[in-house]
Amino acid sequence: MPVFQFLPFSALLGTLGFLCVLFTGFWAQHWRGGFAWDGSTKMFNWHPVFMVTGMVVLYGAAVLVYRVPISWTGPKLPWKLLHAVLTLAAFVLVVLGLVAVFKFHSTNSIANMYSLHSWLGLAAVLFFSCQWFMGFSAFLLPWSPTWLRVLYKPIHVFFGSTILALAMAASISGINEKLFFSLTNETVPYAQLPPEAWFANSLGMLILVFGLLVLWALATPAWKRPDSESLEAHQPLLH
Known part of the structure; x- marks a missing residue:
């Protein structure tokens, strides 16, 4: 039954993820002038896409x-x-996304890290950097002790969800911030919801729905790997 449910x-999640990327790229190309790597606003446009x-x-x-139900049987190594x-x-x-935004700010003498969006993103x-380093050290290296893997695993799982929630919050607040800056002096201001505002707000809702569905899947007991506490789960990948 979990296979037929998943x-x-x-498929739904893949479609939503594809639409998130497509909408972000279309917004940058159609309304924000496209892409470049020269320190201009076109370079900034890579930031939301990445x-x-x-x-x-x-x-x-x-x-x-x-x-993924097919990951529940057989070796765990390929899935790791x-x-x-x-x-x-x-x-x-x-x-790459950070390089794009910091280069744009530096070229145009714009201050860094002044908004809530930037704080959430940072x-x-x-957290993501620490999570990857700790995950690599605890689960991939051959000299990682078993007690460390057992101790760190629930922390790793918790921060997996936390990082995604922070990424959602940063993305949505970044979209809102960009709309305020871009549409303040336009003929049709943001408050009157011009087509760009409708489109970008829709992108924010797509990101929200995608992220919430991922978090829901993580919290669904029926989709958890049954043998997650097996001996193999406490062994490093590299021997």
Whole structure:
């Protein structure tokens, strides 16, 4: 039964994730002037694309790897590797997203880290960095002691959900912040909801729905790996 429940759910989640990335790219291309890597506003446009793709969509997929029913039988090693690769890919995109926004701010003499959006985003990135390093150290390295893996596992699971929640909050607040800055002096101000505001707010709701569904899947007992406490779960990958 969990297999038949998870298949349509994963299809829905994949569609929502694709739409999140598509909407972000379309917003930047259609209303914000497109993309470049020259310190201009077009360089800034890479920031939301990389962050939504990495911190929300790829990271959301990574945390659900062990909820896939076909991962419940057989060796756990391939699924651990997939989880590690997806989170690493997400981290690379996050770094590129940070480079884009800090380069844009530096080129245009704009202050850094002045908004709640930036604080939430930095918190998500810092937790994410620590989470990846600790996960690698505890679950991948051959000299990691069993007691450390057992102790750290519930912490790792907790911060997996926490990081996604922070990423959602940072993304939504970032969309709102960008709309305020971009539409303040336009002919049709943000308060009157021009087409760009409708579209970007819809993107924010897509991100919210995607993230909440991922968190719901993580909290659903029927989709948890039955042998999560087996001996293999307490062994490192590299021998």
